[in-house]
Amino acid sequence: MKSLKLYAVPVALLLMAGGIGVQSASAEPAGQHTTFEARFAINPADPAEKIYADIKRTAERLCHNPGPRPLTLLRLERECTSDLVKAAVERYSRKDVADIHNRNLRG
Numbered sequence: 570m571k572s573l574k575l576y577a578v579p580v581a582l583l584l585m586a587g588g589i590g591v592q593s594a595s596a597e598p599a600g601q602h603t604t605f606e607a608r609f610a611i612n613p614a615d616p617a618e619k620i621y622a623d624i625k626r627t628a629e630r631l632c633h634n635p636g637p638r639p640l641t642l643l644r645l646e647r648e649c650t651s652d653l654v655k656a657a658v659e660r661y662s663r664k665d666v667a668d669i670h671n672r673n674l675r676g
Contacts, residue, residue, distance in 0.1 A: 603633075609627055617669055621666050624657045624661075625650075625654050656669070
């Protein structure tokens with residue numbers, strides 16, 4: 570297993586993640602940026618499709634706030650997920666995973 574530590578700056582979100590299974594989130598006042606740490610456990614022997622799906626699912630789980638929320642927070646959650654997936658794919662540096670990510674951006 571390879572573990573990646575990523576640092577990202579989501580707009581107006583405070584997310585703290587101690588690992589894949591542990592997460593929490595809360596809103597920050599407008600205009601504030603917070604850095605958080607996300608850890609992805611990746612098995613290099615897995616196929617690229619599984620690795621990318623795991624990265625995306627983990628990013629969505631870490632950036633999601635449960636319950637009803639305003640549209641602005643939904644947009645910020647999508648941006649957070651997108652930024653975190655991009656950072657994980659770049660950090661992992663595997664071409665076949667990056668190719669899947671690029672296809673998903675276009676499609």
